[in-house]
Amino acid sequence: MKYLGSKRVLVDVLGRIASAVEAGAAVDLFTGTTRVAQELKRRGMTVTAVDTATYSKVLADCYIATDAETVDEHALAEALAELSALPGRRGYVTEVFCERSRYFQPKNGERIDAIRDRLETHWRDSPLFPVLLTSLLEAADRVDSTTGVQMAYLKRWAPRAHNDLALRRPELLRGAGAALLADALDVVDALPRTDFLYLDPPYNQHRYFTNYHIWETLVRWDAPETYGV
Numbered sequence: 001m002k003y004l005g006s007k008r009v010l011v012d013v014l015g016r017i018a019s020a021v022e023a024g025a026a027v028d029l030f031t032g033t034t035r036v037a038q039e040l041k042r043r044g045m046t047v048t049a050v051d052t053a054t055y056s057k058v059l060a061d062c063y064i065a066t067d068a069e070t071v072d073e074h075a076l077a078e079a080l081a082e083l084s085a086l087p088g089r090r091g092y093v094t095e096v097f098c099e100r101s102r103y104f105q106p107k108n109g110e111r112i113d114a115i116r117d118r119l120e121t122h123w124r125d126s127p128l129f130p131v132l133l134t135s136l137l138e139a140a141d142r143v144d145s146t147t148g149v150q151m152a153y154l155k156r157w158a159p160r161a162h163n164d165l166a167l168r169r170p171e172l173l174r175g176a177g178a179a180l181l182a183d184a185l186d187v188v189d190a191l192p193r194t195d196f197l198y199l200d201p202p203y204n205q206h207r208y209f210t211n212y213h214i215w216e217t218l219v220r221w222d223a224p225e226t227y228g229v
């Protein structure tokens, strides 16, 4: 997923450092995409991932708090197939992000609307909910028409925006972990014993919510009023 300050390139180095000090319990206090937390979990650590963004909480529920061993793979595959087959239906995303602006092609916006509605009505209480919603967020990210931040869309369509939205199965990880939707300052003193604490706060005054408002809206599904589109 495209994300400001994502440590996509650094994750291996960070993971090696954590392994070198034989960390058993790790905390990623500003987890964002959860990439670093994933690497630490992949290396066998028990990870707690914290962020104030609700989309980060969903990503962390999927990749960090979900133990791949406990997932019903058959049910997951069926759910992804069913959601993928849903016909598109014009809704909030289509109207706001495809017609009044150009973040997604309408064909993809309609499918995002249909899939997200279905997740709300049929999957809200399922342990698969964060996994399926992560699949939708990542699929939408692959067909958006931005530079990677959502303050603006591109004047000319990004070539990837013409592709069809495609849900993929997130690469789930084995083991236990925790996801917290919280302010780092509120939870840092109450965290469990930690061997490795990774701190990657924002670098400037721009709030992540405004740069990633579409992900916030897709997760909250609260159809906020819009302006300036």
Ligand SMILES: C[S@@+](CC[C@H](N)C(=O)[O-])C[C@H]1O[C@@H](n2cnc3c(N)ncnc32)[C@H](O)[C@@H]1O
Pocket: 003, 004, 005, 006, 007, 008, 029, 030, 031, 032, 033, 034, 035, 036, 050, 051, 052, 053, 056, 182, 183, 184, 185, 200, 201, 202, 203, 208, 209
């Ligand atoms: C530089 S990014 C982290 C990127 C992350 N390491 C990655 O690889 O994706 C900073 C993150 O801090 C989060 N954040 C901002 N203020 C916060 C706070 N007070 N407590 C916890 N998280 C916060 C933002 O939502 C954002 O995801």
